[in-house]
Amino acid sequence: xxxxxxxxxxxxxxxxxxxxxxxxxxxxxxxxxxxxxxxxxxxxxxxxxxxxxxxxxxxxxxxxxxxxxxxxxxxxxxxxxxxxxxxxxxxxxxxxxxxxxxxxxxxxxxxxxxxxxxxxxxxxxxxxxxxxxxxxxxxxxxxxxxxxxxxxxxxxxxxxxxxxxxxxxxxxxxxxxxxxxxxxxxxxxxxxxxxxxxxxxxxxxxxxxxxxxxxxxxxxxxxxxxxxxxxxxxxxxxxxxxxxxxxxxxxxxxxxxxxxxxxxxxxxxxxxxxxxxxxxxxxxxxxxxxxxxxxxxxxxxxxxxxxxxxxxxxxxxxxxxxxxxxxxxxxxxxxxxxxxxxxxxxxxxxxxxxxxxxxxxxxxxxxxxxxxxxxxxxxxxxxxxxxxxxxxxxxxxxxxxxxxxxxxxxxxxxxxxxxxxxxxxxxxxx
Amino acid sequence: xxxxxxxxxxxxxxxxxxxxxxxxxxxxxxxxxxxxxxxxxxxxxxxxxxxxxxxxxxxxxxxxxxxxxxxxxxxxxxxxxxxxxxxxxxxxxxxxxxxxxxxxxxxxxxxxxxxxxxxxxxxxxxxxxxxxxxxxxxxxxxxxxxxxxxxxxxxxxxxxxxxxxxxxxxxxxxxxxxxxxxxxxxxxxxxxxxxxxxxxxxxxxxxxxxxxxxxxxxxxxxxxxxxxxxxxxxxxxxxxxxxxxxxxxxxxxxxxxxxxxxxxxxxxxxxxxxxxxxxxxxxxxxxxxxxxxxxxxxxxxxxxxxxxxxxxxxxxxxxxxxxxxxxxxxxxxxxxxxxxxxxxxxxxxxxxxxxxxxxxxxxxxxxxxxxxxxxxxxxxxxxxxxxxxxxxxxxxxxxxxxxxxxxxxxxxxxxxxxxxxxxxx
Numbered sequence: 001x002x003x004x005x006x007x008x009x010x011x012x013x014x015x016x017x018x019x020x021x022x023x024x025x026x027x028x029x030x031x032x033x034x035x036x037x038x039x040x041x042x043x044x045x046x047x048x049x050x051x052x053x054x055x056x057x058x059x060x061x062x063x064x065x066x067x068x069x070x071x072x073x074x075x076x077x078x079x080x081x082x083x084x085x086x087x088x089x090x091x092x093x094x095x096x097x098x099x100x101x102x103x104x105x106x107x108x109x110x111x112x113x114x115x116x117x118x119x120x121x122x123x124x125x126x127x128x129x130x131x132x133x134x135x136x137x138x139x140x141x142x143x144x145x146x147x148x149x150x151x152x153x154x155x156x157x158x159x160x161x162x163x164x165x166x167x168x169x170x171x172x173x174x175x176x177x178x179x180x181x182x183x184x185x186x187x188x189x190x191x192x193x194x195x196x197x198x199x200x201x202x203x204x205x206x207x208x209x210x211x212x213x214x215x216x217x218x219x220x221x222x223x224x225x226x227x228x229x230x231x232x233x234x235x236x237x238x239x240x241x242x243x244x245x246x247x248x249x250x251x252x253x254x255x256x257x258x259x260x261x262x263x264x265x266x267x268x269x270x271x272x273x274x275x276x277x278x279x280x281x282x283x284x285x286x287x288x289x290x291x292x293x294x295x296x297x298x299x300x301x302x303x304x305x306x307x308x309x310x311x312x313x314x315x316x317x318x319x320x321x322x323x324x325x326x327x328x329x330x331x332x333x334x335x336x337x338x339x340x341x342x343x344x345x346x347x348x349x350x351x352x353x354x355x356x357x358x359x360x361x362x363x364x365x366x367x368x369x370x371x372x373x374x375x376x377x378x379x380x381x382x383x384x385x386x387x388x389x390x391x392x393x394x395x396x397x398x399x400x401x402x403x404x405x406x407x408x409x410x411x412x413x414x415x416x417x418x419x420x421x422x423x424x425x426x427x428x429x430x
Numbered sequence: 431x432x433x434x435x436x437x438x439x440x441x442x443x444x445x446x447x448x449x450x451x452x453x454x455x456x457x458x459x460x461x462x463x464x465x466x467x468x469x470x471x472x473x474x475x476x477x478x479x480x481x482x483x484x485x486x487x488x489x490x491x492x493x494x495x496x497x498x499x500x501x502x503x504x505x506x507x508x509x510x511x512x513x514x515x516x517x518x519x520x521x522x523x524x525x526x527x528x529x530x531x532x533x534x535x536x537x538x539x540x541x542x543x544x545x546x547x548x549x550x551x552x553x554x555x556x557x558x559x560x561x562x563x564x565x566x567x568x569x570x571x572x573x574x575x576x577x578x579x580x581x582x583x584x585x586x587x588x589x590x591x592x593x594x595x596x597x598x599x600x601x602x603x604x605x606x607x608x609x610x611x612x613x614x615x616x617x618x619x620x621x622x623x624x625x626x627x628x629x630x631x632x633x634x635x636x637x638x639x640x641x642x643x644x645x646x647x648x649x650x651x652x653x654x655x656x657x658x659x660x661x662x663x664x665x666x667x668x669x670x671x672x673x674x675x676x677x678x679x680x681x682x683x684x685x686x687x688x689x690x691x692x693x694x695x696x697x698x699x700x701x702x703x704x705x706x707x708x709x710x711x712x713x714x715x716x717x718x719x720x721x722x723x724x725x726x727x728x729x730x731x732x733x734x735x736x737x738x739x740x741x742x743x744x745x746x747x748x749x750x751x752x753x754x755x756x757x758x759x760x761x762x763x764x765x766x767x768x769x770x771x772x773x774x775x776x777x778x779x780x781x782x783x784x785x786x787x788x789x790x791x792x793x794x795x796x797x798x799x800x801x802x803x804x805x806x807x808x809x810x811x812x813x814x815x816x817x818x819x820x821x822x823x824x825x826x827x828x829x830x831x832x833x834x835x836x837x838x839x840x841x842x843x844x845x846x847x848x849x850x851x852x853x854x855x
Contacts, residue, residue, distance in 0.1 A: 034803045253688050302567075373455055
């Protein structure tokens with residue numbers, strides 16, 4: 001077991017790689033009542049073309065990773081997973097993202113029972129023709145609920161305008177048509193490929209004894225048989241730099257129009273990444289300086305009544321793709337677009353100022369420090385970064401090391417007029 | 431770990447201090463309670479937005495935000511929320527504890543308290559009133575927020591159900607007010623309103639963080655004295671609890687919009703409010719019915735009948751209401767309504783297992799315990815007790831939850847009556 005102290009943060013991380021390949025990461029939080037556990041596999045909706053040998057490459061239907069997440073809640077005993085966690089006062093949940101699938105619970109008592117149960121239900125799939133058929137109704141309702149959500153439409157439309165071939169343009173849940181094609185055999189195939197412990201990690205944060213917890217997990221895993229570790233080959237299509245469309249508009253029953261805009265990262269920028277975490281932090285810093293609450297851009301538009309507090313930004317970095325998104329509600333998206341286009345060239349020429357850079361660095365330091373009060377946030381971000389080969393606890397020192405020159409270079413690289421894309425939702429005509 | 435508050439009065443302002451080493455941030459939060467009333471519901475919601483535009487010292491939002499950034503990204507938050515008969519205004523700052531930061535020079539906590547004090551008592555003014563442009567700007571933003579309610583269909587359906595359920599009652603008001611009031615609000619009447627509430631409404635200040643109570647009180651002293659100086663006479667007090675009475679007959683409401691998924695909501699009266707001795711049993715009843723994935727609604731409407739993606743229930747604690755929310759296929763109205771009514775019947779008939787009851791209690795106890803790990807939840811839990819006059823501390827609540835019996839549940843079930851069936855498709 002590896003123990004790492006972070007004295008400045010008053011935190012200690014315990015880690016162990018088990019013989020079957022499962023990475024276990026444990027962070028005790030003194031004084032907390034709650035423990036949050038997250039078991040995740042490095043498998044998400046973009047992994048739709050893969051194989052375990054070069055010869056057996058296979059494409060799977062859209063939405064299967066998310067469908068699989070739902071179906072792992074079935075057990076051969078017929079017992080309900082939710083109900084079993086409820087017995088121990090825990091609340092369980094799961095989610096599927098573009099790059100991973102996670103199963104989680106939080107509890108304030110009976111941690112060992114809950115933890116073993118989490119491992120046991122995720123590691124014992126039980127798919128039948130009947131239970132697969134039944135799930136199709138539930139997921140169709142879920143997809144329809146999202147279809148009515150303007151923020152979700154706004155984002156999906158944006159991604160479909162941004163990308164020509166990247167699987168990011170496919171909704172994580174698939175479509176009502178695609179999920180009809182899912183079979184129990186296809187689910188087992190994905191499960192066997194991606195749910196091997198060597199492709200998974202477990203992070204537990206909260207009220208706990210790290211030795212007890214790691215020993216418990218190790219003993220549970222030692223009792224189970226797994227196939228030998230095999231490589232996973234994932235095939236991601238090469239995305240051209242060019243946008244699919246520069247503008248997408250849809251009408252929906254909304255009260256106020258919405259706008260989302262952002263830049264698609266060029267392939268050459270992604271190729272020169274040395275350390276992903278540093279690249280991401282640097283880009284986020286640039287975005288905060290430019291579009292954060294303390295930016296003149298935000299304040300000018302806010303004061304003109306063109307945007308409101310729903311405005312936010314985000315940077316999304318994947319292995320072969322990356323993009324930024326900025327947006328929120330706006331009574332006049334066309335005007336916002338006009339302003340961005342006119343303002344951008346001079347903003348890039350001017351570059352960032354030292355005072356703004358220092359101020360935002362402080363703000364970001366405070367943000368990451370405050371985040372340590374949330375076990376959920378720590379566990380989710382920790383595994384997110386772990387799957388990318390990065391270390392969550394490196395964030396604060398890395399932030400401290402960033403320089404204005406680097407930020408200005410990143411600004412000029414990323415804010416590329418040709419890579420700028422817009423998505424708009426407008427109210428229905430009356 | 432049990433977080434305890436030490437409460438005192440400074441003038442007629444309540445001060446509640448909780449000293450705990452577990453957080454990396456300190457919370458300073460001011461709660462102001464106003465009567466929920468159509469006359470000022472919109473002003474009350476608009477006011478904190480205007481205050482956040484700037485202070486005498488930091489007269490623009492840009493300067494104010496730069497100051498917050500310099501304070502290591504201190505989070506200045508404000509919102510309004512309904513609690514029974516009250517419309518609460520919450521304004522606070524969450525700020526890093528400097529012990530985890532490189533040299534900060536001065537106390538961040540002190541800086542946070544100072545900022546809150548300036549924000550409340552030294553707003554940016556022009557000719558003796560709020561700045562005209564700030565008021566008009568925030569009026570537009572608030573109008574948009576009210577309109578945006580349409581965008582979240584689940585939220586919209588919930589608000590509509592409450593409106594139908596509480597027709598002719600202030601509780602029908604949306605917590606952030608009404609668009610129609612906005613044209614009548616200006617910098618003068620809003621400023622007068624601001625002075626009125628600062629003088630007359632009950633005020634409570636919370637501190638949670640890693641400072642001993644006497645030191646925390648010292649850091650907050652200037653803020654408190656500043657606020658106390660506004661009190662002219664005894665601050666107004668009012669009961670937050672206001673029970674909605676059961677209806678003679680069920681009100682069926684149908685509304686249509688262009689949607690993929692329909693929302694079927696039920697509004698029920700329970701005749702039990704937060705401070706009532708029966709409230710813990712009502713929490714367990716609601717848990718059995720629809721708070722958790724093991725609950726009857728989720729299990730029967732979603733898992734067994736595969737009719738919905740979500741099916742749950744919730745309490746409006748200070749109003750004695752229980753709401754049921756489902757998202758369904760529009761064609762399944764009859765079937766879904768039938769299953770929901772069956773679940774209510776089953777609880778009345780005592781048709782639930784010991785396992786279901788135990789699970790529900792465990793989950794509720796877990797939820798109460800988890801609230802202790804979040805500074806804002808901790809403060810709001812204490813404040814809800816204070817306002818409702820409930821003597822139920824956290825440990826008492828845990829005990830009472832654990833001792834709820836099946837007979838308690840059937841007794842509660844008798845009191846739950848459907849008042850409104852709302853269908854949006």
